[in-house]
Amino acid sequence: MLTFVGLGLYSAKDITVRGFEAVKSADIVYFEEYTSSLGGCDRLTLEEVFGRKIYPLSREEIENEPEKILLHATSYNVLLLTGGDPMIATTHVDLRLRAYDRGIRTNIIHAPSIFTVVPGITGLSSYKFGKTATISFPYRDKAESISDLPYDTIKQNRSHGLHTLLLLDITHERQMTIKDALEILETLETRHGEGLMKDLIFVGIARAGSEDMVVKAGGMKTLMEFDFGTPLHVLVAVGDLHFMEEEALCKFAGLERDL
């Protein structure tokens, strides 16, 4: 049996009680920390809090050598821990499909995910988010290699009055900041010249779910000058605002606007 367990967003306490019990009773516990980074703790902290050995797994080990995990899961009760909700990453969906093909039972124990937490923190309605986009670091830092996808997604969602959740790239070397992301969007604005970003309100969220979370709403320029502190960062491009959403942005995210 292979059980996928989400750790939620920040600390070892963001796992559900059901997930915690599963960790205690599993034969083998793996931790895959590359598709989604846990903000406030690492594998050793998890070992200490959960009181058991936890084996690290790289994304490559899951993608290129899944047989090792699957072989274990045919005879043992194997558990795979991951930040956020365990089924957001395609890598894990793929592993679940491979397990199915080998007749291995799978189970999912869900956890809070950035997809749900961001509307909650900002007060923006979950019903009014359109398609999500990821902002990636440009290949070899070249402006011409920047993908149009985030720009096109914001434009499409905005034309329907919808908000866009913008996830920021995490690589082995670097975690993208809100400033990095806004600079990339600025480059895309220059490329397109459509003025899409001109009156756009953004909400930046740093260290979602932690004690020192920071949430700040404003135009591109305001957020570029704002000090969000260390990653993880995430960004929302705001669509049409219901009055209660606007009130929430003013009160919980310091939006300065005449109501």
Add this chain to the structure above:
Amino acid sequence: MLTFVGLGLYSAKDITVRGFEAVKSADIVYFEEYTSSLGGCDRLTLEEVFGRKIYPLSREEIENEPEKILLHATSYNVLLLTGGDPMIATTHVDLRLRAYDRGIRTNIIHAPSIFTVVPGITGLSSYKFGKTATISFPYRDKAESISDLPYDTIKQNRSHGLHTLLLLDITHERQMTIKDALEILETLETRHGEGLMKDLIFVGIARAGSEDMVVKAGGMKTLMEFDFGTPLHVLVAVGDLHFMEEEALCKFAGLERDL
């Protein structure tokens, strides 16, 4: 201080460890079970599992008499439990804003939500969901009172290749089933005559997150004839399928289709 704590989707064990600790240390614990129903347990079960008194609150008590809760929260550490993630319901955003106006500190402890769990269960990519819609019971059961909103939302999302999460109405008397929802969509199809539902794949999910969860994908007719068992039910209208999403629907949701 007023802390909003999500209970997740099904049992008393779907709360996070952080949430569980907050319940134990709070002065007063309320449970609001009307904006989002917890599938597998009620207030008395929660009292037993959490080992403390939990006071019921109706949606009306929060919306019409928030002062009682806020008065308590000025002097005590008050906690409000709710199914799913605590900040999906506008009612709770409104209460948080009122607390802010009175200078009461608020805190959110997130939990797994249907918005995240549905992509995970179905294998449909979180990135490819468009706007969400709710299917409501028609006023006095009259077909002409059925809102066009779910139809228009599916149509708009589908035109961009996106999936639509369809939440089903819960009233004091009745919980909408997948069959009820599909009948409403069929009535809308007759009204519009655009053939939108003709080739549409739906995924029905019953009792998400429980041991006896049922997930079934297929056309409208297939799902109408399928026995999903008791609520809670939820529905997805599928957009364009990536091959891995299609594989997941075939393997985990019994979609019959030539690949």
